[in-house]
Amino acid sequence: MFIRIVKMSFHQENISKFLENFDLMKEKIRNAEGNRYLELYQDKNNPCIFFTYSFWETEQDLENYRQSALFDEVWTFTKKLFNNKPEAWSVDKIATLK
Template identity: 75%
Template sequence: MFVRIVKLSFHPEHCAAFLANFELMKQQIRNAPGNRLLELYQDKTNSNVFFTYSYWETEDDLENYRQSALFNEVWTFTKQLFNAKPEAWSVDKIAVLP
């Protein structure tokens, strides 16, 4: 399993539209084959910056999602709202401390 972290920065006037669309799509994204967790965070000092954390069983699962009609629908809508290029990292979890 690995973690995908995506930083999304929006024009402030588009944050509500992003959040509304995320609310509509989040369960479908979470139910994508191989997805084990989906979280959304908002930066405390820059409220138009968000981060998604998603846990995937395999890199193929993430790639299959990225090639899906669902991703295309989500990304087509979301990318219109950006004020900066999104950044993404795929990372392996090394330690978890309860």
């Protein structure tokens, strides 16, 4: 399992559109094959910046999602709202402290 972090920055006037669409799509994304966890964060200092944080069983599961009609629908809508190029990282968890 690995973690995918995506940073997205939106025009202020597009934040509500993004959040409305995310609310409609979040269960579908979470239920994509291999997705085990999904969270959305908003930056405390810059409300235009958001991060998704998701756990995937395998890199192929993420790639299958990225090639799916669902991803195409989500990304086609979302990328029109950006004010900057998105950034993404795939990372392995090293430690968890509770």
